[in-house]
Amino acid sequence: MAGEKEVAQTGREEEVGNQIQTGGEERELQTQTAAAAPKSPSQEGDTISDRQFCVFYQSGSCRFGSQCINLHEPDPNYTPPKQNKRGKGRKPKQKKEEVVVCEKCEKQRHKLRTVMDVVKRIQWDDSYDPESVIVGYLDRFDGLVEENFANFDWSDVTTVDDWETFCIPKHRVYYFKINEEIVWDRRSRIDLIFNPKIPTCGNCKT
Numbered sequence: 001m002a003g004e005k006e007v008a009q010t011g012r013e014e015e016v017g018n019q020i021q022t023g024g025e026e027r028e029l030q031t032q033t034a035a036a037a038p039k040s041p042s043q044e045g046d047t048i049s050d051r052q053f054c055v056f057y058q059s060g061s062c063r064f065g066s067q068c069i070n071l072h073e074p075d076p077n078y079t080p081p082k083q084n085k086r087g088k089g090r091k092p093k094q095k096k097e098e099v100v101v102c103e104k105c106e107k108q109r110h111k112l113r114t115v116m117d118v119v120k121r122i123q124w125d126d127s128y129d130p131e132s133v134i135v136g137y138l139d140r141f142d143g144l145v146e147e148n149f150a151n152f153d154w155s156d157v158t159t160v161d162d163w164e165t166f167c168i169p170k171h172r173v174y175y176f177k178i179n180e181e182i183v184w185d186r187r188s189r190i191d192l193i194f195n196p197k198i199p200t201c202g203n204c205k206t
Contacts, residue, residue: 053078112189115170119154121193122176134177137168144174 054070056062058078066072122128133149153165160167175185176193183192 112186112191113184113194115173115186116154118176118184118193122149123154128178132178135173136175136177138172138174146177149176 051071053075054062054068054072057072058075062068122130122133130150134146135149136144136146139145151166153160153167155167157167157169175182182190
């Protein structure tokens with residue numbers, strides 16, 4: 001039994017030795033193959049006439065550096081591109097025109113009251129006649145239309161029947177007009193109901 005163990009151990013040692021020797025021969029063969037492989041033009045030191053100028057080097061964007069196969073020297077015939085491809089065909093950005101607003105109009109803009117504030121003012125202020133007030137609102141089918149103030153039901157739209165009364169959501173009301181003059185406008189933020197002494201001037205763009 002002891003003899004068999006010694007024989008088996010000796011066999012394994014010989015096998016390991018053969019593997020080590022084989023690995024060394026393979027590494028030596030790879031080294032010889034690499035040495036015999038043809039070198040690139042940059043490694044052999046070709047002349048300028050045999051190598052082309054690196055276009056990316058001329059623009060300072062070559063990523064290969066000294067490993068580049070092209071020539072890294074100034075090209076006397078190189079012409080920088082006039083425009084980047086990404087920007088080709090695009091129109092230059094135009095600066096937004098600065099809107100100059102006077103102090104009075106700016107003050108009025110920040111004090112625009114809600115639709116219901118205007119409605120209650122017209123309903124309870126004796127200086128306003130509801131029959132002479134026109135409401136401009138956005139219809140879901142016809143777009144922006146006008147209707148007399150007195151024809152509206154200004155209750156909450158969720159508490160009334162649309163088939164019995166004329167009631168619309170308040171966010172669809174765009175402006176109020178009295179005697180053909182707009183006195184409240186959501187878009188231009190005109191409010192002559194609560195700020196009658198601060199009309200918008202003609203120079204301001206609203």
